[in-house]
Amino acid sequence: MIPFLDLKAINERFESSFHESFQQFLESGYYVLGNQVKLFEANFARYCGTKHCVGVGNGLDALRLILEGYKILGKLKDNDEVLVASNTYIATILAIKQAGLKPVLVETDLDTYNFDLASLKNSITKKSRVVMPVHLYGQLSQMKEIQKILKENNLLVIEDAAQAHGARNDEGKRAGNLGDAAGFSFYPTKNLGALGDAGAITTNDDDLANVLSKLRNYGTSSKYVNDLVGFNSRLDELQAAFLNCKLPSLDMDNNRRREIAKRYLSEIKNKKITLPKYDGSEDHVFHLFVVRVENRNEFIDYLDRNGIGHLIHYPIPPHQQKALSDYSDLSFPNTEKTHNQIISIPISPILSEVDVERIIEVLNSY
Ligand SMILES: *Cc1c(COP(=O)(O)O)cnc(C)c1O
Numbered sequence: 001m002i003p004f005l006d007l008k009a010i011n012e013r014f015e016s017s018f019h020e021s022f023q024q025f026l027e028s029g030y031y032v033l034g035n036q037v038k039l040f041e042a043n044f045a046r047y048c049g050t051k052h053c054v055g056v057g058n059g060l061d062a063l064r065l066i067l068e069g070y071k072i073l074g075k076l077k078d079n080d081e082v083l084v085a086s087n088t089y090i091a092t093i094l095a096i097k098q099a100g101l102k103p104v105l106v107e108t109d110l111d112t113y114n115f116d117l118a119s120l121k122n123s124i125t126k127k128s129r130v131v132m133p134v135h136l137y138g139q140l141s142q143m144k145e146i147q148k149i150l151k152e153n154n155l156l157v158i159e160d161a162a163q164a165h166g167a168r169n170d171e172g173k174r175a176g177n178l179g180d181a182a183g184f185s186f187y188p189t190k191n192l193g194a195l196g197d198a199g200a201i202t203t204n205d206d207d208l209a210n211v212l213s214k215l216r217n218y219g220t221s222s223k224y225v226n227d228l229v230g231f232n233s234r235l236d237e238l239q240a241a242f243l244n245c246k247l248p249s250l251d252m253d254n255n256r257r258r259e260i261a262k263r264y265l266s267e268i269k270n271k272k273i274t275l276p277k278y279d280g281s282e283d284h285v286f287h288l289f290v291v292r293v294e295n296r297n298e299f300i301d302y303l304d305r306n307g308i309g310h311l312i313h314y315p316i317p318p319h320q321q322k323a324l325s326d327y328s329d330l331s332f333p334n335t336e337k338t339h340n341q342i343i344s345i346p347i348s349p350i351l352s353e354v355d356v357e358r359i360i361e362v363l364n365s366y
Contacts, residue, residue, distance in 0.1 A: 002346055002355050004309030007188055009350050011195065014245050018195075021241040033217065033234055036241040041200070043247055044184075047166075048176035050202040052209035055235025056216050059162040059185020062199040063095035065233065066158050066181045067130070069211040072228060075156065076101065080129040083155075085115055086335040088134040090318045092160045095183070096132070104128070105319055105327065108334040111277040113290070114141040116334065121149050130156045135164030135175055137276070137313070138191065138257075138287035143169060143178045156180045161202075163287040165192040166254045176202035186243055191257070191287050192250050198239040253349035257286040260347050260356055264289060267360045272299075274341075288313055289347040291363075296343055299366065303345075306362045311344050 011018070021036070028034065037055050045053035056062050070076040078100045084092055086105035096103040107119035113136050120131070131150060133141035141159075150157065157179030164175040165184065176182040186198035203209055211228070214221055219230025261284070265275055274292035278284050290313060293299040303310050317339045319327035345359060 001307040002309055002351075002358065004311050004344070004346050005189060005348055006350065007193070010193075010348060013249075013350070014242075017245040018242055021245055022238070025238055025241055031237050034237045036237050036244060037235050040235070040240040040243050040247075043244060044200055045202060047247060047250070048174045048182075048202045050177045051204045051206070052202065054201045054203075054209055054212040054216065055240060056199045056201060056212075057233035057235065058197045058199040059160075059183055059187060060091045060095055060199075061216075061231070061233040062162075062183030062185065062201045063092060063132075063158070063160060064098050065212055065215050065231065066183060066201055066203075066208070067096065067099035067101055068231075069181075069208050069215055070130075070156065071099070072211050072215070073207055076129055079127075081125060081127040082130040082132055083120060083123050083128055084132045085134045085136065086317060086319060086330075086332045087113055087338055088136060088160065088318065089162070089314060090321060090323065091162075091185075092132060092134055093318050093324065101130070102127075105330060105332065107332045108338055110334050110338065112139060112142070112282070113137060113276075113338060114139065115146065117142065117145050117149065120146065124149070124153055124155075128153065128155055130158055132158045132160055133179070134160040134162075135167060137290050138164050138167060138285040139276075139278070140164060140167050140169060140175060140178070140282040140284070142282060158182065162187075162190060164285055165190065166250050167283040167285045169283065177204070180205060181208055186239070191254060191285055192243065192246060194236075194239040195242050196236065196239055198235055198243065199233075200235065254285040256349040257347055258284065260351055261286040261289055263356055264345075264347075264360065268363045270364055270366055272366060273363060286347050288344045290342050290344050292338070292341040293343060294341060296341060299343060302366055303343075303362070308359055308362055309346050312342060313344050315339060 041053040087108035109116040159182035161175040162185035181203035186194040219228030
């Protein structure tokens, strides 16, 4: 059996440095917003090439707090429209709603699974204030084209980079440094994953970073001095310590993911299986390797019989979820088709060549 994702084995590689960090953590007696959080913020900002990184509790809060921060700075107000992919994990959309803004869902492009650029253009109204590209499955959104579309409209660009840690554009700029601000999640399954919940915001905007460092901690500027109606969404000290152990291996892990993806792309040859399009024009860190099949249930039975793990990212599009019933009248044919046909096959930095070959063989014999 090849599991879809063996998190335990992924983290086993870091066990001795985790133990060492935990020992130091215990000895420090300092549990919240300590040196490990500061160190991770500095490390991750340097890694992404941004001036600032603000650690927060999770990816949802990262996105929400960016929007709340811009409201405090007067750049956004209640009910402003945020253009967002209709094909995303629901967190992206919930963050917008929770911040009191209005998500405007945009149709998916079937080649990239990111924004359909024509639909994006058509969705801009006088009320649009923000575009939130999601680098879904690890592939960068077409940021240059998006910037071109936005040129006359003066919208904020907020990346949902939760699946794209480390992806670079053709100038070497990384996800997190391609817009005004970006939200990251370090949920354990992500390319850079903690051992629990964790998240961060990256930005080059000094004012935003300053507001966010208060907002995540009860709006505090110094102990028991509250400037803002803040939140409690701090990056956990211990998770920051674990992330400091793992960050130096992120590029190596992403390279391994890309290497496996390239093998899948060149060696899986089966008309019944639509592979992701990856021509190198937008970088891809293959958080997931997502294929499409027409008869998904049959394919799932086949994978089960052959011991290949699988998951669906995601089975129900956000606009058809009960939680977003006010969007249920909307129709996005590409997004719906995607959700009906997609299935993710195993890809991870610790997959062995034997496993990769077995997966290729099983998919070719379908
Ligand atoms: C994981 C994820 C999030 C949410 O992150 P959490 O840390 O679980 O809150 C948001 N957007 C996308 C695209 C994600 O994959």
